[in-house]
Amino acid sequence: MTRATLLTVTAPTRPASADEHGADRAAGDAGFVLADFGAPQVRITDLGITRGDGVFETIAVIDGHPQALELHLGRLAHSAALLDLPEPDAAVWREAVLAGVADYRSRNGDGGELFAKLILTRGIEGEGRPSGWVFVDEGEDFSQQRLGIRVVTLDRGYRHDVAETSPWLLAGAKSLSYATNRAAGREAARRGADDVIFVSSDGYALEGPTSNVIVLADGVVRTPQTDQGILAGTTQAAVFDFFEERGYPTEYRRISADELRDAEALWLVSSVRQAAPITALDDREYPVDAALTADLNAYLLARTDLEHHHHHH
């Protein structure tokens, strides 16, 4: 039974000139088309599969609302720029996400937590034209993880300043080359844990494989500053809003692995799972303020981002 909605984004990136744009898309061409989720869609020579050469975003969709859509579109563009890909056409991707969500809900009903995944690749080798897809499906059930997760720290192997010294390592880009993130997850499972916090080779706390770290210590809520090859978190920004509304100071700065261990409370936050409180980091146990975390997740799930849609055409 195929329930998911798949769209092929036929015009995923902005043309170099207005003329080219005119040639690329006829009037009435939205730049995306419905496709068959159950059928193969990717050519075997697409660089997305042969080289993991592309970028992605995963967006939570709550009651039909794609959360932090503009932040995700901005991050897609940022990742694409780090990979020297052409600029994604934000208007096309935005409308594709909304159309995908509408199609999914028209077929499957309005309830539940969904997600939209956006994939932009460098395209078929030799053709010089990026490929794009959006798919919308039901999210995994993260209700248990929102009550608590066990986490281990793993060395990411890079110094904290690697994004500045070696930009070709693509630290901070949400690329399709995520095999090491998956391997870190398997290593965590071998150690009896649910997730990972990466630490730089010189001892700074960084991020999870697919999440940001929130640290509460001395009454201040902090997250590692993003100039360390860390993905700027769309959910982390909302978490800071939540705590600021409750009077907590918030701060971006370098956080040593030792500080992490000495924290009062820790969360991993991400778009679809939202906030998962950490009950154990390596061999240290943490008490969880269940009421605070429940409030946080209620806040995150209720977000409607009073965003304006900026149309560039």
Next chain:
Amino acid sequence: MTRATLLTVTAPTRPASADEHGADRAAGDAGFVLADFGAPQVRITDLGITRGDGVFETIAVIDGHPQALELHLGRLAHSAALLDLPEPDAAVWREAVLAGVADYRSRNGDGGELFAKLILTRGIEGEGRPSGWVFVDEGEDFSQQRLGIRVVTLDRGYRHDVAETSPWLLAGAKSLSYATNRAAGREAARRGADDVIFVSSDGYALEGPTSNVIVLADGVVRTPQTDQGILAGTTQAAVFDFFEERGYPTEYRRISADELRDAEALWLVSSVRQAAPITALDDREYPVDAALTADLNAYLLARTDLEHHHHHH
């Protein structure tokens, strides 16, 4: 015009038990089928595309002969093990490569340099069954690069011992997560160079993004030892054979970036391009012994690997 041959490997990995094997493949089922190279073959939720979660090999095919086929199959299995993938069924992949080459040549004639690419992914998310493909196509024309290439060194960001200290970083696995290798190639082009030698963060010469480094100094031919997260080179092994037959001692050991710069001659060697002599490394120029390199490439292209085919069934 589609000339390439594509095969879907329907039984890419070895079953956990004989019973399972019986259930998986009927008598007369080779474990692979011809597929349409021009049509999409990969589902959008295959972890090969969404996470670069898989491994690959590229094999040169000269006059119908897949070079170092057994070494490549061995390395595919090694990469799969590093990614905790099930063991590839070598018999199936071997026969798929041979069938693909035969099909290509039956349609396109016998001449020229071809390549076979083997792709094994973790499969469609949630299905727990790996995906596999083999495709055979004409190789790029590397005749100019076999006369000389300009190379820059780039910091790979990892210490030389990262494969031991942080196996989850998958150093030494030929994974589909090659976006950083592609980014390094673009950085080289920005610097006016053709290719890259990666250097560890602690100053050791490692490998190219898709090649091994051969260093001639003081009459000895060396390559960086592979316990530094370096892919064991199938072509590099043949290059050592070539030099040993001519009386050069050969050696695997750590080579500092300084030693690299002080070498008499350098090559990058790989399966399809074979041996490319380095005419410049960063700002230093190297003389090329054109006759020696021509002999080396003639030797590499003439290999017929007197290998026995080991059938496990």
